[in-house]
Amino acid sequence: MTHLFQAFDITKRFGGLVALDKTSFHVDEGEILGLIGPNGAGKSTCFNVVTGTLRPTSGRIELMGQDITDAPPFVTARLGMARTFQHTTVFPQLTVRENIEAACYLRAKAGLAPALLRTPGYRADQASLDAAVDVILRTVDLKQVEGSRAKGLPYGYLRRLGIGIALGTDPVLLLMDEPAAGLNPTESLEYAKLARRLRDSGITIVIVEHDMKVIMNLCDRIVVLNYGKKIAEGRPDEIRSNPLVIESYLGKSRDETEADHA
DSSP states (O other), X not given: OOOSEEEEEEEEXXXXXXXXXXXXXXXXXXXXXXXXXXXXXXXXXXXXXXXXXXXOSEEEEEETTEEOTTOOHHHHHHHTEEEOOSSOOOOTTSXXXXXXXXXXXXXXXXXXXXHHHTOHHHHHHHHHHHHHHHHHHHHTTOGGGTTSBGGGSOHHHHXXXXXXXXXXXXXXXXXXXXXXXXXXXXXXXXXHHHHHHHHHTTOEEEEEOSOHHHHHHHOSEEEEEETTEEEEEEOXXXXXXXXXXXXXXXXXXXXXXXXXXX
């Protein structure tokens, strides 16, 4: 079976610290994969390695069958991989629309000369990008504040803008790093709905999240890390009842864990 994304035995060392230890996992087209584990398990390091922010010490990474092990982030983005960050990263002085426009230019076809000369090809390209920005604004429900500067937005809006910026690169695979962090239960529920809409639109998703209610109700499959090692993989019901996961991460008895997610 051909997977959309695969990581083979990826290891990342920082001096004597092994942050990832021969970790392997795959993502299939059209699924939502959860990546969970306690603090320090290696989840963010894993995101940084697979998106090219960090180079692995060893191992191999493939996207749609293409080796991207040593590819920098701008290359992985052009190939169809995008990510959001734990701490919202936006251009604070730009408007909501301008933030998303900046990301959309990754897909622009016209070069510098056509842009300077305002050729018909450039104008057509610009019209296409404008339409793409409008779609993204509606998708993340920010159309009503498109002219507002990012620095003045409420936190929940900033989180949605972070996703909008990632969508601007036209990804086939979207990695979301703790999208529900700092949100209230209602906002977390809206994030889950948004993730499902993105998946239904054709975007495959990998999500790191500490909110187990979000993970268990949203994901098709879950990979569990602990001290940089993969200790479990399976459907939410399998992960919920896995004794090793309960002991190392959930830290509760099976009965307590099931009660939390009933």
